[in-house]
Amino acid sequence: MVTAEQVLLVEDSSAVRDFVSAMLEAVGDYEVVEVGNGFDALRALPRGNYAFIVSDVNMPDVNGIELTRFVRQSPRHKRTPIIIISTDAAHPDVQRALAAGANAFLPKPFTAEQFLATVASIRDAANRSVE
Amino acid sequence: MPTESKDLWHALLRSGESLATEDDYEHGYAGEARRDLEQYIAFRVARETYGLSISQIGEIAMQLKTTPVPRTASFVLGIANVRGTVIPVLDLAERLQLQPSTPDRDARVLIVRHEGEQYGLAVDQVVGVVSIAPEDLEEAPGAIGSTRGEFIQSLARRDGELVIVLDLSMLLRPKDFLAPLASAARRNR
Amino acid sequence: MTDGGRPSSEFLSEAQEIIESFSRNLLALDAQSSAPELDPELLNSAFRAVHTLKGLAALFGAGSITELSHALESALDGLRLGRIQVDRDSLDVLFESVETFQALLAGLGRDGPAVEIRGLLERIGELTEEQGHDRPDTTLVGLDPSVLGVLTEYEEHRLRETIRLGRRLFRVHASFSLIAIDVGIEAIKGKLKTFGEVITYLPSADASADDRIDLDILLGSEAELDAIASGVAGDGAAVFELNPLPDSTGAPGSKTSDPKGKDKPSRPSGGASRSSGTAGASRPAGTSRAATADGASRAAGAEGSRSSSPATRSASVEDRVGDDTSFPPHGGGRVETEEGGTTELSLRSLSRTVRVDLSRLDSLMNLIGELAVVQANFASTLDDLRAQPGTADVAREFQAHLRTMDRKLSLLQQGVLEVRMVPLGQVFDKLARVVRRLGREADKEIRLNISGAETELDKLIVEELSDPLMHMIRNAVDHGIESREERMSAGKSAVGTIELRAFQKGNRVVIEVEDDGRGLDWRQIRRTAVRRGLVTDLESRELGMQQVVDFIFAPGFTTRETATATSGRGVGMDVVKTNISRLSGMIDVDTVLGKGTKFAITLPVTLAIIQALVIETAGHTFCIPLNSVLESIMVHRRQIHTVEGHEVISLREKTLPLLHVSRLFDLRRPSENHEREVEQRIYVVIVGLAQHKVGLVVDELLGQQDVVIKPLGRALRSVPGIAGATEISGGRTVLLLDVSTLVEEALAKPDAPPGRSGFGRDGSTREGSSRPFGSEGPSHAH
Numbered sequence A: 001m002v003t004a005e006q007v008l009l010v011e012d013s014s015a016v017r018d019f020v021s022a023m024l025e026a027v028g029d030y031e032v033v034e035v036g037n038g039f040d041a042l043r044a045l046p047r048g049n050y051a052f053i054v055s056d057v058n059m060p061d062v063n064g065i066e067l068t069r070f071v072r073q074s075p076r077h078k079r080t081p082i083i084i085i086s087t088d089a090a091h092p093d094v095q096r097a098l099a100a101g102a103n104a105f106l107p108k109p110f111t112a113e114q115f116l117a118t119v120a121s122i123r124d125a126a127n128r129s130v131e
Numbered sequence B: 001m002p003t004e005s006k007d008l009w010h011a012l013l014r015s016g017e018s019l020a021t022e023d024d025y026e027h028g029y030a031g032e033a034r035r036d037l038e039q040y041i042a043f044r045v046a047r048e049t050y051g052l053s054i055s056q057i058g059e060i061a062m063q064l065k066t067t068p069v070p071r072t073a074s075f076v077l078g079i080a081n082v083r084g085t086v087i088p089v090l091d092l093a094e095r096l097q098l099q100p101s102t103p104d105r106d107a108r109v110l111i112v113r114h115e116g117e118q119y120g121l122a123v124d125q126v127v128g129v130v131s132i133a134p135e136d137l138e139e140a141p142g143a144i145g146s147t148r149g150e151f152i153q154s155l156a157r158r159d160g161e162l163v164i165v166l167d168l169s170m171l172l173r174p175k176d177f178l179a180p181l182a183s184a185a186r187r188n189r
Numbered sequence C: 001m002t003d004g005g006r007p008s009s010e011f012l013s014e015a016q017e018i019i020e021s022f023s024r025n026l027l028a029l030d031a032q033s034s035a036p037e038l039d040p041e042l043l044n045s046a047f048r049a050v051h052t053l054k055g056l057a058a059l060f061g062a063g064s065i066t067e068l069s070h071a072l073e074s075a076l077d078g079l080r081l082g083r084i085q086v087d088r089d090s091l092d093v094l095f096e097s098v099e100t101f102q103a104l105l106a107g108l109g110r111d112g113p114a115v116e117i118r119g120l121l122e123r124i125g126e127l128t129e130e131q132g133h134d135r136p137d138t139t140l141v142g143l144d145p146s147v148l149g150v151l152t153e154y155e156e157h158r159l160r161e162t163i164r165l166g167r168r169l170f171r172v173h174a175s176f177s178l179i180a181i182d183v184g185i186e187a188i189k190g191k192l193k194t195f196g197e198v199i200t201y202l203p204s205a206d207a208s209a210d211d212r213i214d215l216d217i218l219l220g221s222e223a224e225l226d227a228i229a230s231g232v233a234g235d236g237a238a239v240f241e242l243n244p245l246p247d248s249t250g251a252p253g254s255k256t257s258d259p260k261g262k263d264k265p266s267r268p269s270g271g272a273s274r275s276s277g278t279a280g281a282s283r284p285a286g287t288s289r290a291a292t293a294d295g296a297s298r299a300a301g302a303e304g305s306r307s308s309s310p311a312t313r314s315a316s317v318e319d320r321v322g323d324d325t326s327f328p329p330h331g332g333g334r335v336e337t338e339e340g341g342t343t344e345l346s347l348r349s350l351s352r353t354v355r356v357d358l359s360r361l362d363s364l365m366n367l368i369g370e371l372a373v374v375q376a377n378f379a380s381t382l383d384d385l386r387a388q389p390g391t392a393d394v395a396r397e398f399q400a401h402l403r404t405m406d407r408k409l410s411l412l413q414q415g416v417l418e419v420r421m422v423p424l425g426q427v428f429d430k431l432a433r434v435v436r437r438l439g440r441e442a443d444k445e446i447r448l449n450i451s452g453a454e455t456e457l458d459k460l461i462v463e464e465l466s467d468p469l470m471h472m473i474r475n476a477v478d479h480g481i482e483s484r485e486e487r488m489s490a491g492k493s494a495v496g497t498i499e500l501r502a503f504q505k506g507n508r509v510v511i512e513v514e515d516d517g518r519g520l521d522w523r524q525i526r527r528t529a530v531r532r533g534l535v536t537d538l539e540s541r542e543l544g545m546q547q548v549v550d551f552i553f554a555p556g557f558t559t560r561e562t563a564t565a566t567s568g569r570g571v572g573m574d575v576v577k578t579n580i581s582r583l584s585g586m587i588d589v590d591t592v593l594g595k596g597t598k599f600a601i602t603l604p605v606t607l608a609i610i611q612a613l614v615i616e617t618a619g620h621t622f623c624i625p626l627n628s629v630l631e632s633i634m635v636h637r638r639q640i641h642t643v644e645g646h647e648v649i650s651l652r653e654k655t656l657p658l659l660h661v662s663r664l665f666d667l668r669r670p671s672e673n674h675e676r677e678v679e680q681r682i683y684v685v686i687v688g689l690a691q692h693k694v695g696l697v698v699d700e701l702l703g704q705q706d707v708v709i710k711p712l713g714r715a716l717r718s719v720p721g722i723a724g725a726t727e728i729s730g731g732r733t734v735l736l737l738d739v740s741t742l743v744e745e746a747l748a749k750p751d752a753p754p755g756r757s758g759f760g761r762d763g764s765t766r767e768g769s770s771r772p773f774g775s776e777g778p779s780h781a782h
Helices: A014-027 A038-047 A064-073 A092-100 A112-130 B003-014 B022-027 B180-187 C009-032 C040-059 C063-080 C088-107 C118-129 C145-150 C153-164 C181-195 C225-235 C358-387 C392-419 C425-441 C459-480 C484-489 C522-531 C545-553 C573-582 C671-677 C739-748
Strands: A005-010 A030-035 A050-056 A082-086 A104-107 B038-045 B048-053 B057-061 B076-082 B085-091 B108-114 B117-123 B125-132 B137-139 B152-158 B161-166 C168-177 C196-204 C212-221 C238-242 C421-423 C446-451 C456-458 C496-505 C508-515 C586-592 C596-604 C609-617 C620-625 C629-636 C641-643 C646-651 C654-660 C681-689 C692-698 C700-710 C722-727 C733-737
Touching (some): A005 A038, A038 C196, A050 A064, A050 A112, A064 C145, A064 C196, A092 A104, A104 A112, B038 B108, B048 B125, B076 B117, C009 C425, C063 C118, C153 C212, C225 C238, C392 C421, C421 C459, C425 C459, C425 C496, C459 C496, C545 C573, C609 C681
Parallel strands (some): A050 A082, B048 B161, C620 C733
Antiparallel strands (some): B057 B108, B152 B161, C508 C596, C609 C700, C700 C722
């Protein structure tokens, strides 16, 4: 039996969280750990080995950019792929997140196909870089 | 089959009514299936046959225990509690201003839905489900026999028999429910 | 994700919550709009709400809502970044969008005319176009670019604002245990907020342990370093001041304060840290994430003392924030947070409420009702069982179980009822928006004070209250509060006040709407009442002021002949009263000419279940709400007297008119009950209506019980004298009497006891005795 891989989802809208979780769980062996804010993400990080992280950018207190940088600096997850989801492609915040180390950006609204394609591509890239 | 129709179906089965129509027997179920046939529940009140579209009927009950309500029109038998919902029950013969007959074993109460609420219509007998083609429906010319024109929506003829399709919104006009004395008094306020 | 076109309830419920919270933000902003400085957090919250709504709507395919949110988001971004002015016009547009959102949500998945948003979008567009240009980026020279790089645009804006407004910038470093991070953060956040504005939280990866995390909190404040330091000392946080200034001299150093007074080794410049430039070079944010600026945290003389001797303030900030290689040791950074408890309460989690469909609750209540019937059946079977010999023991056990079940069923019923309760705040917020809009339209300045918004009522009642309250508020704004000039010349303040209060009083809830306007002119009311034929001139002059004022509740009464643009027909209070009565409530008015008017609505807490007195008369069973019952007595037939053709009895020196329910409803007794006619003992239920008491004569008193109220439906709900249907124990359906209508009716009949003319049902004026009731005959003075 293949144990499910964990994914950390950081997003403050519960409906969006459900949407993304449902997508991930439907497609494969993913176990989604959902958190609603940056602090909970900080708390969840040491607890799991995440295959990848999906995070909103614009969150109060600890925002997605800060979270990304923190993740990149942490020994455990420094190579974990990070997908940023946000409504505005052109917003400077997105650029900053990518600069801070996020691997990909997906603008809302996205379809299941787009999401999964992005997941596939960043995981490929991650695997390749390991090799 | 949508739930409402299924309930109706079971209700009809329980009450022992036949569901197949004359047409079915004639054509040995090999008749052309027409998609534009509307289905109606046909029932008898004071020896006349009436019909209501099947979509308006939620279920068919046997006797319902009614609590009389003072100051209501004579056709209001009272209120009944159907699974927690209180609905008014009308004596359809009285409402149509026909000669009422004493209810016997065949008497039923049609539970109809109108504008989001339920009502009970006490009838003498439920005949069954009839399918009527649009071309068989005629405009009502006004009163038919002793049935007042305002309650009639249209007429259907099936094998020489007349089915009077009733206008539910006229039957259930709220202001008619109050006893005449009371409404007169209120009008003068 | 819609299923067959109907929007998902999850989406609806979250969208609704977001819009309500957005509305509250706007109301708070509106209240502050005249204050010297706006709380930036309000604008930010408003922005976040719309931003979230946009993402949500986009994901769930709600096109118009997405479009509107998108436009609003740009506008709010402009507002929070200071590029657009917050003023009445901009707020107007924002308020309009709240209403539009509500309309859009309500229209989702339903057929009907689409809500028009073009006009609103244009107005929002105009707002966004007005944006000032970005201020030149001069003031953040010297701030560690790595800090800037992780701030969002908004946070950066707040940072710049802090500096522009001349406030100080601090970095508060604190360490938290991961398990209790929420508690720890709330604790320190609360304290920091008293000092100023928290700009952002930067997590640092340099935690000493796997179960801890360090955060650098950027704070903008006018307070002194020492004050802040002592404020957060209890949390073991270290506070550093950052001084980004336009010019730089490159000298490192900054003031720091360490609660534990430990020595801070200064970092050698150019040491382990990679430096890609000295202070002063302004670096475009975000391009050099590896860049660190040289820094040394050294406090001259900071050792051991918090009232530090002035350290040299560097002309430029050289402080590495959040860089793991150059962190000042946090020897003193232990946080004394409560680590007790394994409960992981997330204080930031969304409210734990569940939005419930009332119809589901009704289904649950119905089920409970049916269970009660089953229980009754058990009880009767038990009785049969007991009749059998040798079953005493089993029967007793059975009985005990039945009692337990009865208790549990009551608790269950109570529980379901409690779920129906919602706070009045929902309605109050809507009223606040209405006041604002009407005030603007009528060009009157009106302040609305709300208290008791958390008071809870049955959801059904709250929904039904919305309209009557709206009417009353409209009347208060249009007719109650005078124009500015009128108020000033009357010596009142130019700003009118409307108070909206709610509080619980016993098992009722009272809602008051009070204005400090012109009050009601009882003389004018009297004249109008006479003119409308509600009372004769002669009779009217014998009425007390309060009785005259009560005429405003009479059907068709209105003193405003002209319809105003906003109120249409000068909405009648009779409609309000009818609505309130339907909720088993009462409404009273208190007014002082020139000073103001106060309406008080009293309501039962819940409509679903009430306590009722079950009675029987002429073979029919009815219920009377216990709230209306003053007492029930038994009298002897010979105690009944007749005064002017009416039956009365004497009760405690007062005369009580009697009313036979059976006669009122024209109920015929079955002939076998003929003995009842000559029964010597009479049961009288005394009910009260304001100052009038009436005794209802019934055949039997069947006891008090909790009854479940069932709505009657459109057709039967206006039967006069019948308030509804109830389900009494055993599942029987019984009618509930509308006491106030019955009493009024009885007193208003042409052959009614003299005295109270009230609102005649037949509209005619009455000749006949106008003597105050009770002053004649054997009865005593009232």
